[in-house]
Amino acid sequence: MKKSRVIRLGRELIGGDNRPLIQTMITTPLTSPEKAVDEAKYALDLGCRVVRTAFKDKAETQGLEKLVKSFSGEIIADIHFDYRLALAAIECGVSGIRFNPGNIGSSDRVDAILEAAKKRPELAIRIGVNGGSLDKKILSKYNGITWEGLAESSIFWARYLEERGYFNFKISAKSSNVRETVAACRKIRELSDAPLHVGITEAGGGKHGIIKGTAGIAVLLSEHLADTFRVSLTAGIDEEIRTANMILKSLDLLEKGVEIVSCPTCGRTHGKVIEYYNRLEKWLDEKRWWLLPKLKVAVMGCEVNGPGEAKDADLGMALGKDCAIYFEHGEIIKKFDDQDAAFDYLADRVREIEKIS
Numbered sequence: 001m002k003k004s005r006v007i008r009l010g011r012e013l014i015g016g017d018n019r020p021l022i023q024t025m026i027t028t029p030l031t032s033p034e035k036a037v038d039e040a041k042y043a044l045d046l047g048c049r050v051v052r053t054a055f056k057d058k059a060e061t062q063g064l065e066k067l068v069k070s071f072s073g074e075i076i077a078d079i080h081f082d083y084r085l086a087l088a089a090i091e092c093g094v095s096g097i098r099f100n101p102g103n104i105g106s107s108d109r110v111d112a113i114l115e116a117a118k119k120r121p122e123l124a125i126r127i128g129v130n131g132g133s134l135d136k137k138i139l140s141k142y143n144g145i146t147w148e149g150l151a152e153s154s155i156f157w158a159r160y161l162e163e164r165g166y167f168n169f170k171i172s173a174k175s176s177n178v179r180e181t182v183a184a185c186r187k188i189r190e191l192s193d194a195p196l197h198v199g200i201t202e203a204g205g206g207k208h209g210i211i212k213g214t215a216g217i218a219v220l221l222s223e224h225l226a227d228t229f230r231v232s233l234t235a236g237i238d239e240e241i242r243t244a245n246m247i248l249k250s251l252d253l254l255e256k257g258v259e260i261v262s263c264p265t266c267g268r269t270h271g272k273v274i275e276y277y278n279r280l281e282k283w284l285d286e287k288r289w290w291l292l293p294k295l296k297v298a299v300m301g302c303e304v305n306g307p308g309e310a311k312d313a314d315l316g317m318a319l320g321k322d323c324a325i326y327f328e329h330g331e332i333i334k335k336f337d338d339q340d341a342a343f344d345y346l347a348d349r350v351r352e353i354e355k356i357s
């Protein structure tokens, strides 16, 4: 697959060989600026430097200004229908604006946004085409929301911006259907080298949303079609950011972070692998494992695959009948008659190495 071109979003570079960039969207309205700033800073604490916010009307301009001034990451204003909000957001100093040119009114209004954007070379536009707000003409041409319609609308606007000499933009074409979204992104990359912002929109929450979002984003990351992405979940930003890092880690796209290897358990399992795993996962989530130095930890249930996986990890334990063997970097370090004591030892070593309590 051909590479995307590189664009700027404030201090960040997106596209080309740059690492896929995680984004999230705060849920606090700009009418409560202090709370919005707190939520954006929380995203930053979680390691997410790019935060989008809904900018709904002019009355929120002061709130947006405050957010931009108080935040050391990049703020993107999400705009619908009213092009004057895009102009106001650019004035406020946002790093990016996201809008769907198809629902902003006449092309004159899109042109006015482009003229203002050109004066801010570090500002990025996202052409955000969503299944739910697809152009009526496209909807009737394709008889509903289809990947062909998403791609056609995105490419139309990409060409429109480029013909007017504007190139610092990315494209997103999202629907709540994984296959439609993936097909649309593939087509867009075939026809354009603009970076892609990807995600599965309205994916839901909980395990359902996490799995659905991951199913689409993982394919797009694997095919180098995701220059930046958001795991859109009916959940808090912490869940979105954790899941985004988990996807990157699973695809070897995150250098740092703690990876847990554990077996699915079966009739051979000698002890409480599920309990040990759950304790480890909960604790490492609290410690934000994705921000910690790289470490692979294995918790395995028997002598079949246990020693092999435990040896392959940095730290590992393999359960045996009424015992456990503890490994570090492929070497047996200790044998325990008490499996709980082996788990406590493993957890202590993780604490020590990662310098966490």
Ligand code: SF4
Pocket (backbone or CB within 6 Å): 263, 264, 265, 266, 267, 268, 269, 270, 300, 301, 302, 303, 304, 305, 306
């Ligand atoms: S490692 Fe052993 S206990 Fe775990 S699933 Fe494999 S065979 Fe079963």
